[in-house]
Amino acid sequence: MSAESGTLVLMVAGFAGGAGLAFLAPSDRGARLVTALGAIVGCLGGLAAAATVIVTGRPVIAVLPNLVSSAGGIVIGLDRLGALFLALVAAVGLLAAIYGVSYTAEYDGRRPLRFFAVMFNGFLLGMSLVACAANIFTFLLAWEVMAVTSYFLVMTEHESDDTRQAGLWYIAMTHFALVLLLPMFLLMAPSADATTFADLRLGARVLPTAARDGVFLLALLAFGSKAGIVPLHVWLPRAHPAAPSHVSALMSGVMIKLGIYGLIRVTFDLMGGGPTWWGGLLLTVGSVSALLGVLYALMEHDLKRLLAYHSVENIGIILIGIGAGSILNGFGLHALGRIGFAGALFHTVNHASFKALLFLGAGGVIQQTHTGNMEELGGLIKRMPYTAASFLVGSAAIAALPPLNGFASEWLIFQSLLAGTHIPRPEVAIGFPIAVGILALTSGLAAACFVKAFGISFLAMPRSDHAARAQEPHWSMRTMMLLLAGGCGVLGVAAPAVIRSLNSIIDSVPGLSAGEPVAPSPRLWLTMPDGMTQMSPLLIAVLLGAIIVAVALALHVRGLRVRRADTWGCGRIGQTPRMEYTASAFAEPLRRIFSELYRPTEDLSISVHGESRYFVRSITYTSHVVPWFEKAFYEPLTRGVHACATQVRRLQAGYVHVYLLYVAAALVVALASAWWFQ
């Protein structure tokens, strides 16, 4: 056994140990610690394996042919592309596991922590193996482990109706993905015993065009529903808020990225890329997801639901990069196409860092205040300064503000879209400026949304007693947030170095790089291939920092006298939280501007005094925004499924002999059809 596969064994052993040994723990506290310990060992093993593969470029291969040999056995093949995603799983998993020790403390004695240990470690194992799998069976097995364990994690607080609803949506959508994955692999596999990815890669070369298009569409739908593209994202804003926050961080930060991984693996690695319309479709789907994701996020006043919609937005941004890169590659502009792919992969890494950070921050808030409703929060920056500061960094990063990492990756994606004007066919090239407009609007709206999210939740006065009594969460939770906040900064200023290693990953996938090596780029700058456009996040940070420090020093040397007083209030005495702006009020201008899209339902009831209608006793105003595709598409669908289920229920008589009859009938039908087809 080589050292490389040793790290993988360590990874699997760690996760398995965390799951199994939790049962031996004497107390609930012990179970929590064992859960985390196993996850930590497993994640460190995963990180070591991923780092080795990324640095050396030699894939780690392990074959266990005797395990389920009829399905081709377990085949592990960790290459650079998989290693990138394994590194994401392991890094976020490591932080989430440590965070989880304190976060799940309130479950002591109330919830089955040993069951949670199995599911949490199983989830991490499933996600890691998805990135390592190298044949169909292993991939589907890991995919399904990931799906089922995360379902049970979502259902942790199963006594609430919302959670059960969320779980139902989640398990239905995740199996929708599985149902599409099976025919996709079926189309690709050349024969029943050639199911490794290497076989598929060879087989894809001789696949007819129609089959290739079919595989691409199935991959887009299947992996897209996992990643959360519009309109297959409906499970995200339900499942992410329902899960415990460190699980949400894993699901939103990493699991949906495995949808992107699957899409890249199948479309660009196994199939080696495709015609222009594939890229065009990816670009369109990405643009729509990005814009609709952020627009619906603006209307959410629950912290975690808001963050979940932002995941839809960011997946859209990643797909814009992949789509742009794919189209540019199709026209032979490989050097420019690489900018799109590099931007997309970089944004994948960045989104994992800041979205995990934001979910962990939201978790801290929810643990302390027992609510995620922003209208009941406020003033937390004074009670929870570290959490607030980390959340602020995450907000600025996701809003693509320089010099943080979100800006660096969006800059690359913007540049790849600008490069679209080099395409000789005007009808294709004209789509790129429109995508630029959509991406710019998306990032502007994201900035507005995070002013709302941070400003309403953390600033001004607390709007409820819970918020007024909040304390900083346990130091282990705080440290994880600060680490991720630091990560957002480092990934931002060190962007050129990150792009260098991402380039080596792109080089290892011929469908992405088209076999063209990349010119070495300068250390401090992100550059375009022609060298005419540069931007240095590090220098921007230094410049901005120097100016701010200089001005602050100058002002403090002169002497800055500060007096504390009440907020100015037009002569009224005393300020209460009810006078503050609310999240709904903050988003109201945008709700009106985009009212054609939102079509909010409004309900206003005024009860007046008996004597005179000019004396109002109370006013109740409620307003809801239900996304149109849920009304137009999912409501009829669920109604149809319900109707079918009611019909099918007639089969359920409740008598054993009837069921035995069914079994016998099914056997006869199966035998008869087998005979018929022969």
Added chain:
Amino acid sequence: MIRYLAILAQTLAAVALAPALVGFIRWLKARLQGRTGAAPWQPYYEIRKLFGKEAVVSHTASWLFKATPFMVFGTSVAVASLVPLILAPSDSFVIGDLFAVVYLLLLGTFFLALAGLDTGSPFGGMGASREMTVVALTEPTVALSIVALALNAGSTNLSQIVARTIAEPSMALGPGHLLAFAALFIVTLAENGRLPVDNPSTHLELTMIHEAMVLEYSGPYLALVEWGAALKLLVFLALAANLFMPWGIAVSLAPAAVLMGLVSFIVKLAVLAAAIAVLETRVAKLRLFRVPELLSASFVLALLAVMSTFLAR
């Protein structure tokens, strides 16, 4: 080395000049409206007075409220050091391109909007909400104007854009350039809180946007915020002037060229400032919910700019 000193000098010049720009617009507006008006250098007196006063900070405000003025002023100065003012930027040492400029300004606005919410005053929240709405809706126009400029220059580097327009003066009169200029001018009005989007000289709570956000600031903090806002206006006008009409800009460090650059810069600023003053005496403020119509018009202009540049290539 001398190049960096020159850039430092021109940045300081812009910082020094910014209050006069605002004062000049106010003075010209007063004259156009038949008032005597304060002298153009009135803002300097105001800033000096504010720096001498104590700052009053609300009990509810946090450290973010105190940090924001530095952030706003810092981003404005940083951006001023990146854009072409008197000297044409060089290719040799580029810190950031046009996207960096736009997103640095967004960083300042982001913090200002948060500070508006920090005091718990409904005015601040109102201002923050409206400002972020307007800013979000201007972003696509800004980005498409960048595309229109970059299409000609083949780069979003400011040095390339300026050099390209100087090399091919006929391009500046092309439809793409003119349309993009019109779009960017509307954005300049919207982003800097000028009429018809926002009225900088009113404190009526129903209409104010920028003034509502900064309502709680006083003393040196207010001075920094106002100075930063003036500098932001100067940067926008400098971009409009030098990216679309770069003539006169100093391409070398020879004294004559620099003097010429300085004079042409001040003349161009004065012309654009006069245009704003005339516009502000002629138009009324739009209702908030009519602003998106103006901004979508500017977006269409920018889109047309891209299309015409694209087809004319």
